[in-house]
Amino acid sequence: MTATPEMAANTLDFDALVVLLEQIFLRHGTSADVARTLALNCAGAERDGAHSHGVFRIPGYVSTLKSGWVNGKAVPVIEDVASGFVRVDAGNGFAQPALAAARALLVEKARSAGIAVLAIRNSHHFAALWPDVEPFAYEGLVALSVVNSMTCVVPHGADRPLFGTNPIAFAAPRADGEPIVFDLATSAIAHGDVQIAARKGERLPAGMGVDGLGQPTQDPKAILEGGALLPFGGHKGSALSMMVELLAAALTGGNFSFEFDWKNHPGAKTPWTGQLLIVIDPSKAAGQNFAERSQELVRQMHGVGLKRLPGDRRHHQRAKSGVNGIQLDAETLANLRELAGM
Numbered sequence: 001m002t003a004t005p006e007m008a009a010n011t012l013d014f015d016a017l018v019v020l021l022e023q024i025f026l027r028h029g030t031s032a033d034v035a036r037t038l039a040l041n042c043a044g045a046e047r048d049g050a051h052s053h054g055v056f057r058i059p060g061y062v063s064t065l066k067s068g069w070v071n072g073k074a075v076p077v078i079e080d081v082a083s084g085f086v087r088v089d090a091g092n093g094f095a096q097p098a099l100a101a102a103r104a105l106l107v108e109k110a111r112s113a114g115i116a117v118l119a120i121r122n123s124h125h126f127a128a129l130w131p132d133v134e135p136f137a138y139e140g141l142v143a144l145s146v147v148n149s150m151t152c153v154v155p156h157g158a159d160r161p162l163f164g165t166n167p168i169a170f171a172a173p174r175a176d177g178e179p180i181v182f183d184l185a186t187s188a189i190a191h192g193d194v195q196i197a198a199r200k201g202e203r204l205p206a207g208m209g210v211d212g213l214g215q216p217t218q219d220p221k222a223i224l225e226g227g228a229l230l231p232f233g234g235h236k237g238s239a240l241s242m243m244v245e246l247l248a249a250a251l252t253g254g255n256f257s258f259e260f261d262w263k264n265h266p267g268a269k270t271p272w273t274g275q276l277l278i279v280i281d282p283s284k285a286a287g288q289n290f291a292e293r294s295q296e297l298v299r300q301m302h303g304v305g306l307k308r309l310p311g312d313r314r315h316h317q318r319a320k321s322g323v324n325g326i327q328l329d330a331e332t333l334a335n336l337r338e339l340a341g342m
């Protein structure tokens, strides 16, 4: 496609987008650290084409901050509880600054003990989960993370919603290429994608959700207005979603997806829950080099005809954004600039 002057006017490079988003967070009451961390996260998602958790989320962050539901200046409290265990109380702040604050200790423990767990509680996660795990794989570590969200998913075999959309993200290094990373909601579709479909007036594929009467629907508005989502893969996704509730909430001391009530905070959108990370140093395991072994697995997968690994689409988009910049539509960019007071 040939770039038109209008497209060029709506295109930012990564650093410029970070600065714009940082300004929005600062203007709406976060500390400088929190603004930087969330801006990098959100701009990274937009750059990688992870649109359900890119700049689309900014109005939700802003309305949440305005509602007083989250503390944008929270300072995480870190506890070194065991040789392989770190706990963080995020202080009703965002999860990403809590992870950033505990990260060095977590990596040190993973390298010395071979495995370490980070349990974050009293935290809000409103973002994609892959940015939390991918950097560990660039350092040669394997990482797994789970986070629970807000009640909107009907457990398999139940009548009413209880679970959150509860994503699971995994990252592992490989010898010749980008790390192997997947990041998936345990619901049939992420809540963010349902909102995007509703906004565009598009129907959803079958099997994603039910309306307010519990009947299957492909209308995203019926799901958002009194309906609910279904787990992916029936009882299997439902079991994984249950596991996420247990690991991200029960084990960390955070809220289950059904335990918080934001009705007295109109505009609040960020789930107030918990997050668990498990980081493993594969060099501690016996046997061959892990990155070579993961490369061999990828080689074999390609050998049987696989064209796309999870993460490939993002990395392709990241490379494109590096060359062409990050293109936003004119209305979105104007709205962001207005929120930034520019």
Ligand code: NDP
Pocket (backbone or CB within 6 Å): 050, 052, 053, 125, 126, 127, 128, 129, 130, 147, 148, 149, 165, 166, 167, 168, 169, 181, 182, 183, 184, 185, 186, 189, 190, 191, 192, 193, 271, 308, 309, 310, 311, 312, 313, 314, 315
């Ligand atoms: P998708 O279903 O779009 O993708 C899930 C994973 O599968 C990704 O790693 C993706 O890689 C990969 N993938 C998709 N299609 C293919 C394919 N054809 N072949 C191989 N791999 C493929 O993601 P979801 O809709 O489940 O989740 C979207 C985002 O929403 C996630 O980032 C998640 O963390 C976030 N989320 C956040 C929540 C929160 O509480 N913070 C709650 C729920 C979701 P690729 O990225 O390269 O396309």
Ligand code: PYC
Pocket (backbone or CB within 6 Å): 052, 125, 126, 127, 149, 150, 165, 185, 189, 190, 191, 192, 193, 271
């Ligand atoms: O897309 O399901 C989702 C989601 C929930 C919280 C943040 N994102």
